[in-house]
Amino acid sequence: MFPSGRxxxxxxxxxxxxxxxxxxxxxxxxxxxxxxxxFVRNPHDxxxxxxxVWVRFSRALAQGVEIREQAKWxxxxxxxxxxxxxxxxxxxxxxxxxxxxxxxxxxxxxQSANQDYWRARQEALTxxxxxxPERAQNLLRLKYEHGLPATEVxxxxxxxxAAVLMALSRLRxxxxxxxxxxxxxxxxxx
Amino acid sequence: MxxxxxxxxxxxxxxxxxxELAELKQLLAQPQARAELVENWLLDETIRDTLRSQPAEAPxxxxxxxxxxxxxxxxxxxxxxxxxFRWLVWHEVRFTAGSSFAAVAAACLVLAGLHSYxxxxxxxxxxxxxxxxxxxxxxxxxxxxxxxxxxxxxxVRVPAGGAAALAWAGEATRLDLAPGAQLRLFxxxxxxxxxxxxxxxxxxxxxxxxxxxMAIATPQAEAKVLGTHFxxxxxxxxxxxxVLEGAVRLRKNLLASPRDNREVIVHTGEAATAAPDVKLEAxxxxxxxxxxxxxxxxxxxxxxxxxxxxxxxxxxxxxxxVNTVERLRGYLLAPVSGDYTFWIASPNDETPAELxxxxxxxxARQRRIAYLGLPATARQGPAAARQSGPSGKPGPSSALQxxxxxxxxxxxxxxxxxxxxxxxxxxxxxxxxxxxxxxCWRLPGEPAAAPPRLVDIQALRPLGEASGLEPSEAVK
Numbered sequence: 292m293f294p295s296g297r298x299x300x301x302x303x304x305x306x307x308x309x310x311x312x313x314x315x316x317x318x319x320x321x322x323x324x325x326x327x328x329x330f331v332r333n334p335h336d337x338x339x340x341x342x343x344v345w346v347r348f349s350r351a352l353a354q355g356v357e358i359r360e361q362a363k364w365x366x367x368x369x370x371x372x373x374x375x376x377x378x379x380x381x382x383x384x385x386x387x388x389x390x391x392x393x394x395x396x397x398x399x400x401x402q403s404a405n406q407d408y409w410r411a412r413q414e415a416l417t418x419x420x421x422x423x424p425e426r427a428q429n430l431l432r433l434k435y436e437h438g439l440p441a442t443e444v445x446x447x448x449x450x451x452x453a454a455v456l457m458a459l460s461r462l463r464x465x466x467x468x469x470x471x472x473x474x475x476x477x478x479x480x481x
Numbered sequence: 482m483x484x485x486x487x488x489x490x491x492x493x494x495x496x497x498x499x500x501e502l503a504e505l506k507q508l509l510a511q512p513q514a515r516a517e518l519v520e521n522w523l524l525d526e527t528i529r530d531t532l533r534s535q536p537a538e539a540p541x542x543x544x545x546x547x548x549x550x551x552x553x554x555x556x557x558x559x560x561x562x563x564x565x566f567r568w569l570v571w572h573e574v575r576f577t578a579g580s581s582f583a584a585v586a587a588a589c590l591v592l593a594g595l596h597s598y599x600x601x602x603x604x605x606x607x608x609x610x611x612x613x614x615x616x617x618x619x620x621x622x623x624x625x626x627x628x629x630x631x632x633x634x635x636x637v638r639v640p641a642g643g644a645a646a647l648a649w650a651g652e653a654t655r656l657d658l659a660p661g662a663q664l665r666l667f668x669x670x671x672x673x674x675x676x677x678x679x680x681x682x683x684x685x686x687x688x689x690x691x692x693x694x695m696a697i698a699t700p701q702a703e704a705k706v707l708g709t710h711f712x713x714x715x716x717x718x719x720x721x722x723x724v725l726e727g728a729v730r731l732r733k734n735l736l737a738s739p740r741d742n743r744e745v746i747v748h749t750g751e752a753a754t755a756a757p758d759v760k761l762e763a764x765x766x767x768x769x770x771x772x773x774x775x776x777x778x779x780x781x782x783x784x785x786x787x788x789x790x791x792x793x794x795x796x797x798x799x800x801x802x803v804n805t806v807e808r809l810r811g812y813l814l815a816p817v818s819g820d821y822t823f824w825i826a827s828p829n830d831e832t833p834a835e836l837x838x839x840x841x842x843x844x845a846r847q848r849r850i851a852y853l854g855l856p857a858t859a860r861q862g863p864a865a866a867r868q869s870g871p872s873g874k875p876g877p878s879s880a881l882q883x884x885x886x887x888x889x890x891x892x893x894x895x896x897x898x899x900x901x902x903x904x905x906x907x908x909x910x911x912x913x914x915x916x917x918x919x920x921c922w923r924l925p926g927e928p929a930a931a932p933p934r935l936v937d938i939q940a941l942r943p944l945g946e947a948s949g950l951e952p953s954e955a956v957k
Contacts, residue, residue, distance in 0.1 A: 319532060321523065321526050321527065322519075322523065322526075324526050324530075325519070325522040325523045325525065325526035326522065328522065328525060328526055328529070328686060329518075329521075329525075332493050334529060347898045355880040388502065390506055391505065391506060393511070393516065394506060394509040395509070395515075395518060396509070397515060398509065398515030398516065398518045398519050399519055400845070401512065401515060401516070401519075409519075409523060412523070413523065413527050416524065416527040416528075416531070417527060417530075417531045420527070420528055420531040420532065421531065421535070427533065431528050431532055432532045435525060435528045435529040435532060436529055436532045436533055440494065441494065456490070460486075463524060466524065466528070467520075467524065
């Protein structure tokens with residue numbers, strides 16, 4: 292084998308590069324999933340598309356495809372899959388919009404330089420969510436984990452849709468404030 | 482004017498009008514709005530990811546109260562999955578049980594069909610019939626000659642002095658039934674199944690399928706055969722098996738012998754006897770003839786010796802100088818088919834001796850084929866006698882070749898014998914004290930100039946072992 296880093300050769304470097312890209316994918320998975328979920332709005336379908344992006348990414352690495360920017364490559368693949376997803380559902384209320392996709396892609400690309408901030412924010416948010424009362428967690432669970440629309444959540448909780456939307460809006464704001472507070476304590480700001 | 486969050490909420494709910502979509506795009510043209518979009522969606526993803534990674538707890542009492550009208554609808558997907566899983570399990574159980582039942586039913590139908598087919602199919606055929614062999618079928622007896630084919634349930638009865646052979650088409654299996662034999666046939670679905678209820682048989686069995694072995698039951702045991710040549714005899718008291726080739730598994734009947742060894746494998750050249758209080762074991766077949774001896778006055782006819790003489794307790798071994806007549810009798814087992822030539826000889830020229838051979842196992846059909854000396858009645862030729870070793874077992878003699886060529890009467894005419902069959906044989910001789918008598922033969926196919934050889938001891942069987950019963954019993 293190779294006694295030192297100097298003697299690794301092209302194959303060794305390619306393998307190292309693959310490992311780096313995979314590590315980047317894992318680190319940026321939340322960002323990619325958020326991008327997909329933003330357009331698909333169904334957690335189960337989003338999961339399927341996310342898995343498909345991962346499969347294509349792994350296959351590309353195995354085939355030796357040169358990927359310079361992992362996040363960009365994955366979002367591009369996700370965009371194509373999202374468009375395909377919506378084309379298959381033409382009668383759906385939310386049409387595919389390539390321009391909007393491009394804008395969202397741009398938004399995520401712009402924030403890729405602030406990965407540390409977003410990672411810290413995510414950790415802070417996680418803590419804040421865990422601190423929420425059980426009832427609030429259940430509301431969020433119905434909405435975000437099970438992917439139920441506000442009307443169904445309202446039906447299950449015997450509330451009006453407006454009340455549910457209001458409660459969700461308040462919860463999101465509370466979570467934002469909580470996370471900002473924690474980040475300020477750490478001295479982090481966007 | 483809508484805020485970005487309002488527009489995104491409408492987008493998510495699918496209520497975004499084209500004008501609002503254009504407004505959203507216009508907003509996203511600004512970097513601040515784009516950052517807000519990322520923040521919004523990452524918040525959604527963080528909520529989903531956090532809640533997914535922690536288990537759901539029981540709903541709070543307030544919520545439970547709220548949900549009492551529609552119990553646990555919040556967990557509807559989970560319950561639906563469980564219901565579907567239970568349905569799948571139940572469906573699988575029903576399918577498995579149904580298919581198993583169908584398979585068992587089909588197997589039963591097939592077995593019943595096969596059983597019925599074999600029940601009405603011929604088992605084998607009777608050949609080489611002699612005397613009035615009968616077949617009992619459905620309680621009615623009929624001559625075997627009129628029913629050459631046998632069916633399950635038939636009972637073949639061979640009378641005293643009769644003979645019959647059971648053969649199967651398409652294979653070399655053959656059972657030769659001795660006089661007095663009674664054989665019952667069973668459904669051959671699982672192989673040839675027979676019951677030797679009395680008498681003896683000689684079997685030459687071709688190779689049988691491993692899963693359909695041939696089995697012959699007797700009152701004491703069952704002999705299971707794959708392919709071999711053996712003889713089996715049965716009485717109510719015992720069953721005797723001799724294997725000439727191959728292997729036979731002899732299993733004792735549990736009811737007949739509950740405390741003994743149950744089973745033994747009998748190989749080529751071995752014999753076993755199944756009887757109450759007799760150890761079931763395979764032992765080498767040793768050839769010999771049964772011996773009886775009487776002290777008689779000199780000149781007594783051989784035939785009169787049993788009536789006129791005194792029976793010796795240890796025949797043939799008396800060293801006392803008294804005139805003795807010894808009778809050796811048993812069966813000769815023909816190793817090959819063809820014409821045999823026999824000689825009877827004694828180192829002592831003065832020993833009167835006679836050799837009798839039957840055309841089968843029946844003593845009634847025996848005839849004298851060679852003799853030596855001049856016995857009182859039918860004796861012809863010169864008398865000769867010399868005292869020697871123990872009688873009853875033809876032993877080697879240094880002067881054998883000279884001994885067998887003294888008189889023409891010592892040599893028999895060619896005797897046609899069939900391989901595997903037994904022939905009743907008797908040897909009479911007279912002398913003072915222990916004497917030696919030699920029985921020699923020339924096998925079929927050997928040149929006429931070939932010198933006679935002593936009969937192979939393995940070809941001789943005493944009366945009891947050959948048929949399991951005395952000739953008189955066999956006749957009964």
